[in-house]
Amino acid sequence: MKNIIQPVACEILDVKQESKQEYTFRVKTDIRPNHGQFLQLSIPKVGEAPISVSDFGDGWMDFTIRSVGKVTNEIFSKRPGDELFLRGAYGNGWPLEQFQGKHMVIITGGTGLAPVRSMLHKFEKEPDYVKSVHLICGFKNQEGILFRSELEEWKHCFSTIYALDNEKIDGWHKGFVTEFVKEIPFDSFGGDYEVVIVGPPPMMKFTGIECGKCAVPDKKIWLSFERKMSCAVGKCGHCRIDEVYVCLDGPTFNYTQAKYLVD
Amino acid sequence: MGYKLSFGEADRIFDSLQKEYEIWAPKRFVGKGRYSDTDMIRYDKIHRADEIEFNEKSDFPAKEVLTPITETLFYFTEDEYRESKATKKKLLIFMRPCDVHAKYHQEKIYLENGDFADSYYQRMSEKVKIVLMECGEGWDTCFCVSMGTNRTDDYAAAVRAEDEAMFLEIKDEELAPYFQKCASARFTPSFVEENPLQVTVPEIPNKEVLTELKRHPMWDEFDKRCVSCGACTLACSTCTCFTTSDIVYQENSNAGERKRTSASCQIEGFTDMAGGIVFRNTAGERMRYKVLHKFHDYKARFRDFHMCVGCGRCISRCPELISIAATVDKMAAAVDEITASQKAEGGK
Numbered sequence: 001m002k003n004i005i006q007p008v009a010c011e012i013l014d015v016k017q018e019s020k021q022e023y024t025f026r027v028k029t030d031i032r033p034n035h036g037q038f039l040q041l042s043i044p045k046v047g048e049a050p051i052s053v054s055d056f057g058d059g060w061m062d063f064t065i066r067s068v069g070k071v072t073n074e075i076f077s078k079r080p081g082d083e084l085f086l087r088g089a090y091g092n093g094w095p096l097e098q099f100q101g102k103h104m105v106i107i108t109g110g111t112g113l114a115p116v117r118s119m120l121h122k123f124e125k126e127p128d129y130v131k132s133v134h135l136i137c138g139f140k141n142q143e144g145i146l147f148r149s150e151l152e153e154w155k156h157c158f159s160t161i162y163a164l165d166n167e168k169i170d171g172w173h174k175g176f177v178t179e180f181v182k183e184i185p186f187d188s189f190g191g192d193y194e195v196v197i198v199g200p201p202p203m204m205k206f207t208g209i210e211c212g213k214c215a216v217p218d219k220k221i222w223l224s225f226e227r228k229m230s231c232a233v234g235k236c237g238h239c240r241i242d243e244v245y246v247c248l249d250g251p252t253f254n255y256t257q258a259k260y261l262v263d
Numbered sequence: 264m265g266y267k268l269s270f271g272e273a274d275r276i277f278d279s280l281q282k283e284y285e286i287w288a289p290k291r292f293v294g295k296g297r298y299s300d301t302d303m304i305r306y307d308k309i310h311r312a313d314e315i316e317f318n319e320k321s322d323f324p325a326k327e328v329l330t331p332i333t334e335t336l337f338y339f340t341e342d343e344y345r346e347s348k349a350t351k352k353k354l355l356i357f358m359r360p361c362d363v364h365a366k367y368h369q370e371k372i373y374l375e376n377g378d379f380a381d382s383y384y385q386r387m388s389e390k391v392k393i394v395l396m397e398c399g400e401g402w403d404t405c406f407c408v409s410m411g412t413n414r415t416d417d418y419a420a421a422v423r424a425e426d427e428a429m430f431l432e433i434k435d436e437e438l439a440p441y442f443q444k445c446a447s448a449r450f451t452p453s454f455v456e457e458n459p460l461q462v463t464v465p466e467i468p469n470k471e472v473l474t475e476l477k478r479h480p481m482w483d484e485f486d487k488r489c490v491s492c493g494a495c496t497l498a499c500s501t502c503t504c505f506t507t508s509d510i511v512y513q514e515n516s517n518a519g520e521r522k523r524t525s526a527s528c529q530i531e532g533f534t535d536m537a538g539g540i541v542f543r544n545t546a547g548e549r550m551r552y553k554v555l556h557k558f559h560d561y562k563a564r565f566r567d568f569h570m571c572v573g574c575g576r577c578i579s580r581c582p583e584l585i586s587i588a589a590t591v592d593k594m595a596a597a598v599d600e601i602t603a604s605q606k607a608e609g610g611k
Contacts, residue, residue, distance in 0.1 A: 003346055003382045005336065044339040045511045045519040049537065069537025083342055201540065228536045230507040230523070234377035237504030237526070238533065240556070243564040248377035260470055262477045263534065263542035263552075 007085035020143045024064045034093030035119040042085045046074040050229045054114035064114040090232045091251045103189040107136040109199025133158040138177035141167045181210040198224045221255035266431045267448035270312040287328045288357035289321035317424035320402045324500035325362035329387045337521040353390045361574040364412035365500035372503045392419035401455040404575030409462040412572040414454045421452040462588045465595035475601045485550040493527030495577035
């Protein structure tokens, strides 16, 4: 009988500091996730936590982790050559086929950039996959900025708006991402577009409302949820909201469904 | 086949059964109840017939045998995970009809949900043979008839106890040889046909009514009444939630265990995420979450039954005397009220 919650040891290939609190760990693995999926990362004696895949390629996978909990704090003591334990990938990921050939609007808050990063790389490498990419990225402040060099690269291939909640620095807007939604030329898309929103729950809620004000139909909006999980396979119950399990039916949801979900 | 055995004869058969089986049944723990001079009845391994509590409903459900309150998943030394081992013996479990129905809900979550089968549950459930216990007239907190869980024919054996003797129906071929020498007697179990307590679960007609029901002031009452102790979910026959955690042995910090422990959506912290995000802050929100799961969400997902077998154990255990039956009645009234106001709005 296969034990579905048995983690597998994977070697850490690289550790890169992204910001004051966030590091990206590159791990050696043959697991090929879908864009937007997550894995259970564990460290024996410390515990296990769901972490989204922030990028992947042949034989490797990236996890961008903020040191906020017991497991993630322990992960921060790990160095290349050490091991992390993985199981997954879990969840549905982004509906890429539905995005293909359309204008894409991607709006992220803070670490919400991590679950869309691999998809952005795909759009960068395959410029014909979608018609255009409009990217709005917000961070709390300068210290929280992630993937700086990629943000620079994306300025050349995507239409970008970068903003800090409460700081004004060169090349960055000041304000919440919600304030910049109206700058997206939705009218010019001829209805042929999809919107992806990822960030903390209040950010997703108000960005969704803001999109509504720009006459974006609910069915064109996609979110990614984060919840506490112990198992990631629909058993432990922690991530259940109404009749859905975030681990099984999410983490990405269409807004037509997400707007009715009440924790 | 039907048999009649004295408790003494049953003990001898239990002796021989125990080479192959662990026998689990509700057992009375004298003086171990929550209040002074009260007893507790919960599942335990038994060896003699007089250890089985036939006359009263157990405080805790039969699910504890298959999903213990705390269970080791892995042992680890340094960087190696080793799966814990299950008992080698088969399990003979004395259960009431509500517990038998509750097992289907356990299976739904542990073996089917998301097409992932939990190997810890599976390895236990494959070993189970059910001995169905008759309930006589039932007890004051039971509402199994309302939930359609009062009857079952899913058992290996059925039992009625009377005056230090057992009437048994043996259906399972593997069990039959143990009873060959017993006196035959006509026996098939009878079932509770009516409970004093009746519950009508409301149909929620549409998403709009459901959304309004989630916001309804009826849940605010529980901010004051519910103390978020989680006794209801621990006593619940169908609750399955758990939390995993790792522990380290004090004597050797290189070795430890990953365990899972029953969790309760009623206790603060159930939704807490690293970084301080909390999704249900009040007792009222947590009660709404539980009650809607039991009487709407679960059925909406699996499209068969509500996730309540009417065992009434949560009612018996609640220190604040909150009745799930009365709560469902309040929910039914709220649904009627919302539906009526929507109709009035629509008519304007």
